[in-house]
Amino acid sequence: MFPSLLFAVPLIGGWLYLHYSKQSRYPPGPRPSLIPLVGNLFDIPKTQQWKTFSDWGEQYGDLVMIQLMGKKICIINTYNAAQALLTVKSSIYSDRPAMPMVNELQSYARQRKLFDMGFSARNTSRYHGIINLGYSIVEDDPFVRIAQQAQLAMVSAARPGAYLVDLFPVLKYIPEWLPGASFQKVAREGRELSTKLQTKPFATEQDSEHDTDIRAVTAVMYATAADTIFSSVLTFILAMLHAPEAQKAAQDELDRVISHRLPGLDDRTQLPYLNALVKEALRWELVIPLGVYNGYVIPAGTTIIANQWGMAHDPGTYDQPYEFRPERFLGNHGLPDPASIAFGWGKRACPGRYLAEDALFLFAAMTLTCFTISPASRPVPFPCSFALRHPKAKDLIDNNL
């Protein structure tokens, strides 16, 4: 036994030396477990991981390296580092994790490419006039039901780490009937819902490739837009409860600039406080707190997590980050636009961002023209009441529906 120890000690020593001298070239981070594959698994909480990532940011710096399932993960905690890595060097850090569960097995990948064309800032402004046209939704609407089910299936399939096939793409070839392949059934049901969403709302089911593309983009648009816009609207309402003085300041501005009609997107430039309020709502609660990217360096194949929540709450960037203070975005403030954090980075940034900002602005402007939002009895899940601000507000709403 003694001679084998003589060999083993320098071997293990050599491995540890190589391992840690290589590690020291990477950004710092909490030490991973020495148990194979475990890495930092037990250091990461199950919920609100972004808060732990921000704590690590304070301890280790802008970039923090951790390990999971034998893979390296680099967390970006500050706006400047994210700009440098994900915007300036976008081409080398913009890879998306493959995510076969949602992209291939539920076949959503192709439609994403068409989005950038359709929803550029210029094209979005062309849709302003047609926002109210279209199909009128009825109670328990069958099309909305299909859309909601398809959206749920897509969002659930896209959860990072939810399906082993995302880590081991070769699993996509195993048939549904094999034990342990229940993800194939989930994927098939998601695919069927996606097909229904792309065909049922339309009069005919057979048409040109062009029409198929339009249907597909509409389906992805619903799946990506409904929840995100709804979530930002909820944040706006919560913020109005949290900061009644900001609500009052926005209403004063609306009353001063526009009277006797509902505001529209054309009024935007005349309403700097309301614009600042919408920016602050995007910053205050992030709809998507973490972005996941794949990079080629530090070292190749590293997964990159952009801690968007941490950037928006970095006191080095935004003073008193937990306060809802639209004033911070008035005048020449020199602060990063929260939209550049909330909507992702570089080539991977959200193609629906202009539409989303317009929608949130319109919702805030119209709501604050007609209503005062105040707390109802209990704060969680924050029931609140919308009281008409003046008798004419009812006419404004009725005349515009």
Ligand code: HEM
């Ligand atoms: C407040 C509302 C919204 C927020 C905060 C938001 C945020 C984001 C973010 C952070 C991403 C990048 C995700 C990633 O790849 O890491 C993204 C992607 C995407 N968003 Fe949005 N989004 C919003 C609204 C919308 C709307 C209204 C649409 C459609 C009209 C839309 C369509 C998309 C699509 C299609 C992608 C995938 C882009 C790609 O695969 O490259 N989003 N969104």
